[in-house]
Amino acid sequence: MSDEKELQKMTDEMWTHYEETKDQFIQSIAKNMALYGITPSVGRLYGSLYFSNEPMTLDDMQHALGMSKTSMSTGVRSLLDMKMVEPVFRRGVRKDLYRTEQDWFKSFTALFSRQWKKAAESNIEEAEEAKLELESILAATVDEELKRCIEKDLARLAYAQNYYEWLLRFVAAVETGKIYELVPKQNKEEKK
Template identity: 30%
Template structure:
């Protein structure tokens, strides 16, 4: 039996598996309106055993340093990567992936969605004050629409509070019990 008939070695199989996941992460990034490079860079950090510098990421990905830097800033904002300092490395920035997607989701809700909800509630309150007490049919229809939207945002705020203060296991257990009932 020659070498071509043998099963791929461990390193080769591991690389194939990682490449499969990296490809999926590229496609996922694209689905969410990000560049495929963001998915690949996140994937490199996901599989890294320790934080990686921009230079490490440039070398591994073969992307331009500007691309990697822009991606890291965006991925940080999305709570998918964390910037770290490593003692003895001076001011050099290192990055690591957040591997707990429930944490990513909770942080997104806590920082991004809650900010939008709070902004909208403040604006709806001001709009309601402008219309409240007006003796005009259209103003009253608008006021009812605003109040209806406000109720939806109030429920959204309650849901965000529940989701950001509960573990995934607890929520899954509650939903499973609801489904059975």
């Protein structure tokens, strides 16, 4: 009997270690998703869905994470908008089921493209507005030092616009999948 108890204790410890290891990785996912403007709670939700062997309902998610159903619903909607989770249909199941998008490259493409495109377009627009204002001041001033400063700043703005236009081309390469011609996807099995 003592051997059985010892074996059960070791098994319980291994299960605990297993769960802690998964939780640690889920925390890492949540932390890194903040780079894309995703809150840690939504990142943990994503990680929990990713490690779930079966699609989950909002009730399942609430139980797994201890968050309110409203928070789960809001988080799932955000992840759906970012194409990081997808609904699943199961005959006979009345509640909505969700699972993570299996293709992380697709999720990254959707998330990266939306975030960076919005930022680049906004910065191009702001740079253009600043350029017009500076050109107006340049045309109206007689102060030579101010003219030199404006000309330097106009060159800086042109450089910034060039960068943001490049960034938009980069985003287009990600969206169209051309990026994978330069940086191919690689399966773990291919590395062996």
